[in-house]
Amino acid sequence: MHSVILAIDEGTTNVKSLLLDKQGKVIGKGSVPLSISFPSAGLVEQDPLEIIEKMKVSIALAVDSLAQSEGTIAEDIEIAAVAISNQRESVVLWERSTGKPLTQVMSWQCRRSESLCETLRQDEAFSRYVQAATGLTLDPMFPATKVSLALQQIPDGHARAERGDICIGTINAWMVWNMTNNVFVTDASNAARTQLYHIGKQVWDETILERLGIAAAALPPVVPSSHIVGLTREFGVLPQGVPVASQIGDSHAALYGHGGYKSGVVKATYGTGSSVMAAMSKLPTIRNEISTTIAWDDSTTFYGLEGNITHTGSAIDWVRRVLGVENMNTMCQLAAQADSGHSVYFVPALSGLGAPYWDLDATGIFCGLKSATERADIARSAFESVLFQVADVFHLIAEELPEKIEYLCVDGGPTLNDWLMQAQADLLGVTIRRGEVAEVSAVGAGYLAGLAIGWWQGKDELAQLANQGHLFTPRLDKYDYWLNRYKEWALAVKKARLSC
CATH class of the missing domain: 3.30.420.40 (ATPase, nucleotide binding domain)
Structure with a gap:
């Protein structure tokens, strides 16, 4: 049985x-x-x-x-x-x-x-x-x-x-x-x-x-x-x-499944939209740019700092459909063909911008289009928009945490893209840990249920269950490249927020 x-x-x-x-x-x-x-x-x-x-x-x-x-x-x-x-x-x-x-x-x-x-x-x-x-x-x-x-x-x-x-x-x-x-x-x-x-x-x-x-x-x-x-x-x-x-x-569950009840762990869920979250035992500072919430109650209430990004995976899919690309695998292959020095920046404000801007009037735009721009450049700009939006929120959360961030733990379909995860690590300068189980939200909920029925007696036992998965270590020689692209993307965001 x-x-x-x-x-x-x-x-x-x-x-x-x-x-x-x-x-x-x-x-x-x-x-x-x-x-x-x-x-x-x-x-x-x-x-x-x-x-x-x-x-x-x-x-x-x-x-x-x-x-x-x-x-x-x-x-x-x-x-x-x-x-x-x-x-x-x-x-x-x-x-x-x-x-x-x-x-x-x-x-x-x-x-x-x-x-x-x-x-x-x-x-x-x-x-x-x-x-x-x-x-x-x-x-x-x-x-x-x-x-x-x-x-x-x-x-x-x-x-x-x-x-x-x-x-x-x-x-x-x-x-x-x-x-x-x-x-x-x-x-x-x-x-x-x-x-x-x-x-x-x-x-x-x-x-x-x-x-x-x-x-x-x-x-x-x-x-x-x-x-x-x-x-x-x-x-x-x-x-x-x-x-x-x-x-x-689900985002709270994913953080729990990643072991976010321990200090130094931040979680990013990449899906239709994205959530970047960290937990803490005390109610943190209320900020305009990111949300303060209750992460969970597992006999002790943990609070969370979170930034909700409205369009990440859905932004990539939107660009895929606009370009007439058949499926996501083909979209990834197309993006890989782009020149690393391409000039295109995509701000996916398809229904306004979420964290950290909370601007309902922002509109989606492509910046830097030139006669030499190829479909591959546009495809890659969609993937890069995910990196930059996550970075926006990550840096704000890092400012509020009392301890250094050791890992950004990631989950969700887009995290299976190794290029995307390595680029995210290079931009943030922090190690990214991708678990072996993609459905970490369900695993986190399962851990909480196991505690409730006595399968496990506490978080120390849960920590024994966690697996390391795959680590993406930041490459220092890539940091300046990504930082410069991030700055250019920030200028594109300002244009997206201008009233038309």
């Missing part, structure tokens, strides 16, 4: 399910793509019911993969606990009595509340209060303003929310609700990303709720990230009675 933890990583583009053994090794996995819709300019949505069905499929695939590799049957696999890692900030409203969705999932990429955010920012006192309380700059990426608009659009929405007839939840809460008998909870890391939660007092903030017309009765209780919140009902191949033992935002 194999005893495993089922770690579900619900991302923006797919649902992944991993099976972890007591050595922390991934011994089974399944992945299913998710659809994304763009109903109109600025709106980005997903189907909440599709997410639930795709979860079931990915779990079945993970169980089947283990059964086939071990020459056994699914019935011989014991799932000891469920762990959840989820795309953050995306939010959905549903009816408490029936579980029926009242909205689509409003994605973290969705900009539908830009106008409301702009209006709220005009009230400088309120804007400062929001940042001081939540650690987050008023921005449509966060659920608060989108929820406010949704309640206005739902018939009798505000009254129903006041009565507790409506549930407002980030994706983890929606997942838990559907996997259990309607348990409605969230964890501290996800609550901290709603822009409705006071991270110092660790309560739903009454001032913000009142201003946005959101009733506290519609919000879930907040529990630790490592905590058994309930038992599963029968959910596809997942049997009833399995403890749901952790829930945590």
Whole structure:
């Protein structure tokens, strides 16, 4: 009988399910793509019911993969606990009595509340209060303003929310609700990303709720990230009675999986967008350029400094489509053909700029185009834009940390590109560690679940499970080259932020 933890990583583009053994090794996995819709300019949505069905499929695939590799049957696999890692900030409203969705999932990429955010920012006192309380700059990426608009659009929405007839939840809460008998909870890391939660007092903030017309009765209780919140009902191949033992935002989970509970570790997740994050035991300084958040609660609350970059992997994919390149492998090959001294700089402000600029009015631009510019130069500029955006945030976080950064631990699909990771190390002047397991968010959630059910007794045991992976050591002779390109890119950013 194999005893495993089922770690579900619900991302923006797919649902992944991993099976972890007591050595922390991934011994089974399944992945299913998710659809994304763009109903109109600025709106980005997903189907909440599709997410639930795709979860079931990915779990079945993970169980089947283990059964086939071990020459056994699914019935011989014991799932000891469920762990959840989820795309953050995306939010959905549903009816408490029936579980029926009242909205689509409003994605973290969705900009539908830009106008409301702009209006709220005009009230400088309120804007400062929001940042001081939540650690987050008023921005449509966060659920608060989108929820406010949704309640206005739902018939009798505000009254129903006041009565507790409506549930407002980030994706983890929606997942838990559907996997259990309607348990409605969230964890501290996800609550901290709603822009409705006071991270110092660790309560739903009454001032913000009142201003946005959101009733506290519609919000879930907040529990630790490592905590058994309930038992599963029968959910596809997942049997009833399995403890749901952790829930945590994906970037936070990735940091935990990288061992970010130790000092000197910073994490960068490269995906559709990117997150650069470091954890600390004390509430750090609130800064305009980067977010202050709750990293996790594993019996001790850890805070985090984070910069959220809106377009990294999605920027590369956008350029790929504009150039008519068939797939990402071909895009990488094309970029490799570029002259290292090319003059093209791409600022992917495709829906404004996130950290550290938080400029909704910035527009995407290519700078330095010449008659000699080749498609390969444009392709490479897309990859370089990822390096430079990560560097922007990394340097700000480094200023706030009390200790020297030993490693930048990386995860996400783009990190499989060795050239990109070596270039990032050369630019930052710090060693980059890429783990052997790409799905480190799920692994981090799995670690938290293992602590909750007693598989591991503490972080010292978890540290024994970590593997080093591949190291990219900075090449000192490349630093000046990348620093000069970084300075030129900074000039391009200034042009992107000019009002047209």
